[in-house]
Amino acid sequence: MLPELTIALVILFLPLVSFVLLIFFGKRFTEKSGLIGTTFLGIDLLFAIYILFAKLATDTVWDFTFTWIDFNTIVNQIPLKLDIGIMVDSLTAVMLVVVTLISFLVHVFSLAYMKDDVRYSRYYANLGIFTFSMLGIVVTNNYLLMYVFWELVGLSSYLLIGHWYEKKSASDAAKKAFIVNRVGDLGFFIGIMIVWMQYSTTTYTGIFSAIGNGNVPFDSNTWLTAAGLLIFCGAIGKSAQFPLHVWLPDAMEGPTPVSALIHAATMVAAGVYLVARTFPMLTADALMVIAYFGAVTAFISATIAIVQNDIKKILAYSTVSQLGYMVMGLGVGAYTAGVMHLVTHAAFKAGLFLASGSVIYAMHHALHHLNDHHTDAQDVRFMGGLRTKMPLTFWTMTIFTLAISGVPLTSGFLSKDEILAGTLAFSHFTGHSIIPIIGFFVAGLTAFYMFRMLILTFMGEHKDAHRIEHIHESPRVITVPLMVLAALSFFVFFSFNPINASQGWFFHNVEYPVISVPKTVASTPTEEFVEEIHHQHTTAMVLSVAISGLGILLAFVTYYWKKISADAFERALKPLHTFLYRKWYFDELYDATAVAATLAVARILAWFDGTVVDGIVNGAAWLTKIGAVVSGKFDSLVVDGLVNFTAFFAGMMGQTVQKVQTGKVQTYMIFAIVGLMVLLALYI
Amino acid sequence: MLETIINNLSNIQAEVIITVTLCVVLLVHLIDRKNTSLLTLISAAGLAVAMYILSGAVGVNSSAFSGMLSIDPFATFFKIVIVLATLVVVVMSRFSDEVNAEKKTIGEYYFLLLSMCLGMMFMVGASNLLMMYLTLEMSSLSSYVASGFTRKAKDSSEASLKYLLYGAFSSGVMLYGISIVYGLTGTLDIVGINQMLMQGSASPLALIVSSIFILVGFGYKISAVPFHFWTPDVYEGAPTTITAFLSVASKAAGFAMMMRAFKVMFIDSSVMNLPEGTWVFIQGVHIQNALMILSVLTMTLGNLVALWQDNVKRLLAYSSIAQAGYMLLGLVVLSNDGFSAVMVYFAVYLFMNLGAFYVVMLIANKINSEHIDQYRGLGKRSPLLAVALAVFLISLTGLPPTAGFIGKWMIFLSLINAKMVVVAVIGVLNSVVSLYYYVRIIRNMFLRDEQSATIEPFKFPLAQQVLLLTLLIPTLYFGLFFNQLVEFAQMSVQMFGMK
């Protein structure tokens, strides 16, 4: 096996080791456990960086496959094997760094943030298992293994969201996250079944080459589309795409660093990664659907984000929206742009969360100090004017906000307008102009609500003059990660050209994969598409800058200079506001339909089982009615159930027959004679 | 002349021994009214000798007394069963309080027991309708009296009266049937009858009427529905020992007689092309489906009514009716393996049913009640007894690894072999039903604790335990190793004058 792959494996397993250590001996070295986890991740990060550079140096894809389970020869079929393995290409390499980096920073951050937590070591252990499974998703080279890690990620997210499981809301959120994801995974799994059945392998290369040879599931391109979309279902779940996005905002019940790591940067991005991996087998229709899913998601969540007051909720919805962006990007065919946005977003969104964490940390301490337990430490309406008190947090936060709003010179700008260009190109080819419209609109919204948040939090006057006294800048361990991420939010790390990334190393290395679907159903050929993107690039750039500028301006006008009264608007558009504030009533809808239905069915069936099935098989129902009558002799031996029915029936028969046992011998004789005559009657 | 009688007698040594024994018992009791154990001893000895002789007679296949009596393996097998049963019951009686209470008439008791035994031994060999009637009456007469043996007890007396009236009535009907058959064929010898019937001159109506009339007699003896009505009352009223004896020996004798009569009289030997070991009834007396109906009715009714019994003796009475139903199935098949199945069934039935009644008797000795609720907590008070009873009951249900399973298994084997699947299904379903009431007793013994606080364990003398084990061990042994048993049964199927 290649040395690089060995290292990749090491990267993969180091976090697991830390998990095992902490889960078993966590009690032993209580507060040291944080450091342990962090060191492990540090080493991991170094390796990852090494791998990245090694990969950038070469074009070869490192792949190692081995047979996990050998089914031997099956009836009239080729020998069936279950192959799994790992693979490192540019995408993987990049993702490795992203994951390890964010994870490392979160580890550091948590050192302070989670210091006096009840389950400190458990927390770090869970971080470990999460990192492990996330890395697993990245390095594996086949769908089955990916599914495995996919589920493990789900588990660790479950554990981390439910970290404060004493809170009902927390455990609810955890449960919700897992189950909603399961729904998506169901589709993913079915997709895998189709693939496996058709190609009896699950390795990407195997599948794609097979498709390349014109071998499509059940000889129908529809099924190929279906397979692609089913796999995409996994992404819908994990990346919180409409309509399964409902779990992500609730997931904010988890500790803020966790939100940063899992629910902003890495895990939710896994869905996008999945789509990227699956890209070669996605037909035009599939891509179209995906694009629309992304667009709708982006739009809905952006609108919701506008009216939220909980700082983490705002970020959560912006995350959903951004994820929608990425998915849309991939959907329209802007492969690299989508992936790149994934990377850039990882950086600044993680930053945003950590920064908000820092704010909450401060607020929390302040409130704690004043032992004020009513005020919500996360509600932006209680904040404001923190700029002076915590400058570092403020400046970093500003940078992130600019990045996410797609202001030039930031990383976000690069990826975002590549995507927008992509949408334009897409509409040019397909005529679906609604996609770019949504794209630009959402860009504006994003700028607006992000700055709303920033302004409400840091600028203006603090709502409570007394509280502001007790707010201090967070300690170094918290601010350093912020600064690192802030640095990474600048364009230089992705391309030296501040306005166009397409010459940067990223585009150079993470290039479009070879589309393997049959020409007839394939989307626009890559080179044409790239060409068109180049044409659209300038338009996109100008438009996006303008629109986001507009959004920023609007934000300032409304919330800083108070030229426009937000409350007035709110009052004017009350219904709309509530509608958005209640997140389009998705949760209510689902509770009212899916959940309620399930539980109802469950109850009905349980009743059915207890009464009717027992009844049909058993006639228990009968027994209860008539059993009472005869219960004198009907003792507990004659149980309900088959027993009862038969016994009851039998019993009835028995009793009737018994009646003739009158004790009068002559009656007996008569019966005997009658019987005799009956027998004779058989023959005469 | 004389020597014919002599060598005829040599054929029935066992019976002679029994006869002698019963006279001796009577005399001894006249001489010494105190010594009851001596009576037991003598009767047991006599039976043992008879047993020995019979074991010598295995395989003999001849006929004696100018065709009145056939001495064939079939008869011998049943004789062995009967003598064994008698032996067991004699020993049982030794331990039975209700029997020993009747000091004065204890001699008569053993006398009656032996005479019953004698009558039955003749029954199984009888190959002449007159003989059949005579011997049937002989065993019946003594059983009337025997079931009323504890005559001070009301229920016992009532039992004897009912038994008497019902028995006399049925045998009367049977006799009438016999007379008609005689009219049709001009002979009473069953082989002769068969020859006459084979000529096909006999008018079908009279034939069927007579055969059904005769069936009444047999049905009464084996207590098959609808001729079973006497059974529960008599079994409940009679002393437990007698009940046990009737349920096994008298049923066995009845079956043997019935099988012989029907097979020999009504077999159609002209029909060839049949699978080996099977036969059919003569045209006009195809009472096969009549028998089938009887058997189904018998087992079903027995089981269903048994569900409701709270008196264990009565419950066992109904169960024995049901068991008769199963055995009838073996008869219905009209094939040797069916017959051998019945014989195997009897062999195991001997142990399990006697065992069950024996335990009931022992318990009655202690708590002098046969009500099922009195059995609570028996598992604690006397584990050995309770476990033994459980085994016997399970065996009666027909679950492996007990002998009862083999009995049922052989029956169903023959049924399936004859492709009588429907009947087989009914049979097995019945055995499921039967589980209810057998388990009911087990449940009371183990699952329910006694309500009264006084749980002093029962003590039983070694002798009683020995008898218990002698019944228990075969019940388990034959469940797993039934090789010899089945071989013996198959060997014993052949009757005199049959191929």
Add this chain to the structure above:
Amino acid sequence: MELKILNIGVLTWLTFLPIIGMIIVLLLPKEQKTAVRWTSLVFTLLQVVLAFLVFIKFDRSMAGVNSADTMQFKEVFDWINVKSTGWFGSIKIEYFLGIDGISMPMVFLTAIISCIAVISSWTIEKSIKGYFALLLLLDTGMMGVFVSLDFFLFYIFWEVMLLPMYFLIGVWGGPRREYAAIKFFLYTLLGSVLLLLAMLALYFSVTIIDPASGEKIHTFNMLAMMNPANYEPGSILSGVSTSWRYLAYIAIFIGFAIKVPIFPFHTWLPDAHVEAPTAISVILAGVLLKMGTYGLLRIGFPIFPDAAMHYLYPLAFLGFINIIYGAFCAMAQKDFKKLIAYSSVSHMGIVILGMAAMNTQGMLGGMLQMFNHGTITAMLFLIVGVIYDRTHTRGLDDFGGLMNKMPKYSGVMMIAFFAAIGLPGLSGFISEAFSFLGAFQTFRWLTIASAFGIVLTAGYMLWTLQRVFLGTLPEKWNDLTDINARELSMLIPLAIIVIVLGVYPNLMLDVMNASANTLVDFVKGSAGATIIN
């Protein structure tokens, strides 16, 4: 493969060790409670050791299924041999033991579960002698079923289990024990009598040449019954796809379905589980349920390939119903044990579905699921038992926040729960995945429908987890103690198995692989062949 100890075959040892133990237990004086416990433990442990030995020595390449030559650890003796009398073929019953890939995992499972059952019965006080004697007898019965290759022998063992089970539930069970016990007894008896009839019908249809005497005889030898050539022309079950054969198959199927239990024959299960003492629930769920599916694999499919193929879809459909129906019922339960009982209905459905797929992945998945479900559900019941011992309640709503109070316990619980949910890395996932993968190839839409079961499962499992372990601890349980060494000692081995098989399923798979392939091949092949002629 041969393995003899004191010149007695290892399978015989495996089967009858518990009987020896039972006898010793019975001979011990009533007072010697600890002695009784330890004897039973020692003997079951010995059994485990032997099972493991067999597992090691087992030749992975030999398939078995329908060929006696590739059966391993064979032991063949004449048991019953009634000389033929002219009119009646000789009854010949063999004491024929042997195992192949189908039975090997079950043997292993039985040994482990019995041992664990003994450990978990440590706290039994009520007439302990009887209890352990019956437990050991039960053990023999179960083991016998899995090793016997003669139908008669199989049936004997099959029935031998009933009575001990009846007593174990009926005497040591919960408040409604009598009811549950008799219900179990009657249901299973009903099933087995149908089995009996089918067995007899087979007996008369199959003839082989007796090697000893050289004459034609009927036989109970299962392997002989699998060979269409052995069927006597004109006999009741001869020919192909005749209605008689279908009937016989259905009879057999019902017999086994009741044990599995397959809807609608499942209603005995919740009662039995709820009332039975922990150890017995463990055995019930761990081993007894598997007998049904095992029976189908060992008898139903290979002896009636035509009928099996003919009823493949209904079978799969029943599997589907089991999965969904069981899951829904589980979701609505308030009683912890009942919930798990229904969850095993759901999980056994996956086995059925996998078997019905009639291809390697499905078959393997099903067989592996049999083993995994055995271990996982055993864990779950033990977990319930632990909490029940402490609090004497099983109401899901009486708990909460145990996670803090009993961390070790919760750790094990996590493994069990997520294994049941089918989380990758734990054994449950592999088997379920393969079952579905296999089934998908045969029944596309049905499998997709069934796959919703995995969502439901996650639903009720996590809900339970939340209700019992998360949240805040009610005041009344403040003095709960965490799981003790004894309880760990029975949970840990299972947990290890679950994890190891989750990561490296090959350990079990390669034992079953050859057999599974051969079975599928044989059933499809002979059914195909038979359909042709």
Add this chain to the structure above:
Amino acid sequence: MNLYEIIFYFFAAITVGSAAIVVFSRNIVYSAFALLFTFFGVAGIYVLLNADFLAITQLLVYVGGILVLLLFGVMLTTNTVSLDVKPGSLNVLPAVSVVAVIAGLLGGVYWTSDWFVSTQMGELMNQTTSKEIGNALITTHVLPFEIASVILLVAIVGAAMMARREKVN
């Protein structure tokens, strides 16, 4: 209408008539005495059937033995105050129907079916049968004969046992 027939109808009338009285009389004593006539008539019919020995036996055993026994029974079991012991009869209706059917059946049988008849009458036609019967009893029917003796023994012992008076103490 020859003498034979006259005698036949005479005896037949006696038999059936008295039998009817036996069955239907309200008074048990009447029935008992009616039974006497029935037996007598039957004996007569025996004679007509060339069964002289049987006829005698019938008279001896039945009239001399059984009937007396029955009368004893009547006497011993009826408090002499009123001879009319609850004569009532139960479930008449079913009995009547049943008996009617049976009677009809038998009638049908006897009317339709042809029996084993041989016209050539042996020399027994015109001489007593007692000799042959005697022979038969010790040759062909010796076993029934012995058994009958045992039966009688059983009867005696059994009856004695049943009927013996237990001491009152």
Add this chain to the structure above:
Amino acid sequence: MTITLTHFLFISAALFSFGLYAVLTRRNAIMVLMGIELILNSANINFLAFSRFGGMNLEGQMAAIFVIILAAAEAAIALAIVLNIYKRFNTVNVDEISYLKD
């Protein structure tokens, strides 16, 4: 017309029916016994008639003899039992002696 076999048979049929009726209806045990005697007699008539018209073969007569013997024995035992019953129950009405029943 002359007396044929059938005449005798009809007599026996009549006796049988009367006997049956008595057995089935009369409450007094002794009456029942009488009925049984009638049945036996009817059977005997059959035997003798058949033996007479069947070419005078003695088998019927032998049967009849044994039947008579049995009747005697039965009567003896029956009487004993009835007396015993009378001792216990102070009645011989069959229908009143019905304590054993379900």
